[in-house]
Amino acid sequence: MTGATAFEAFVRKYQHMVFGIAVRLLGDESEAQDVSQTVFLKAFERFEQLAENPSAGGWLRTVTTNLCLNHLSRFRARWRLFSQRRPGDSETQPGYEDRLVARGSQQADLEKAEEHARLEWAVRRLPRHQRVPLVLFHFEQRTYAEIARLLGVSLGKIKTDIRRGRETLRKLMVEDDESL
Numbered sequence: 001m002t003g004a005t006a007f008e009a010f011v012r013k014y015q016h017m018v019f020g021i022a023v024r025l026l027g028d029e030s031e032a033q034d035v036s037q038t039v040f041l042k043a044f045e046r047f048e049q050l051a052e053n054p055s056a057g058g059w060l061r062t063v064t065t066n067l068c069l070n071h072l073s074r075f076r077a078r079w080r081l082f083s084q085r086r087p088g089d090s091e092t093q094p095g096y097e098d099r100l101v102a103r104g105s106q107q108a109d110l111e112k113a114e115e116h117a118r119l120e121w122a123v124r125r126l127p128r129h130q131r132v133p134l135v136l137f138h139f140e141q142r143t144y145a146e147i148a149r150l151l152g153v154s155l156g157k158i159k160t161d162i163r164r165g166r167e168t169l170r171k172l173m174v175e176d177d178e179s180l
Contacts, residue, residue: 007047011040013103014057018064025068028122035067069150072132101114122172130165132157 018039022032042063043050050056123131132151135141144162146157 003047006051007044010043010047010051010056014060017057018060018128021061021064021140022068024139025065025132026071027131031071035064035071038067039064061140063135065150071146072128079121089140118173118176119169122169122176125172126165126168130168133161134165137162 019032019036022035022039023029026035033116039060042164043056048054050059053059061097075180076161122173126134135146136150137144142150144155148158
């Protein structure tokens with residue numbers, strides 16, 4: 001495998017993860033694409049070390065998060081959050097009973113997808129100081145201390161922003177339920 005082919009395979013392997021992190025943190029697809037390209041440029045510069053390294057995914061996560069946080073600190077515009085969509089697993093040819101069960105499962109999957117879309121809609125409406133810590137905590141599994149360090153604010157502020165963000169999300173979800 002040539003170097004270019006190996007790097008192309010590397011990009012394909014991690015592109016959805018990198019873009020997903022960027023779009024969740026930045027809330028704008030075009031900005032997320034720009035950051036994703038920058039991440040892969042940095043990866044290309046270090047490709048010899050990253051190519052076979054089992055911690056390449058972690059390195060990419062860290063670089064993506066840091067570039068996004070730098071971007072957010074420079075540009076104070078309004079951001080929108082888009083969900084990362086993953087295709088479901090396809091099933092083999094089911095029998096009649098299996099098709100009935102699958103229909104029920106598909107309905108449950110549809111309800112789950114609708115609930116996820118409603119949550120994403122509500123998260124988009126959070127102010128940046130609540131949205132970013134929530135995304136880092138719930139989607140990136142960062143600790144409160146890590147988030148405080150990354151954002152350069154106190155641990156108490158992070159806890160308060162996450163708590164208030166959850167309260168705001170709850171209210172937005174209830175308002176959305178009432179409008180249905």
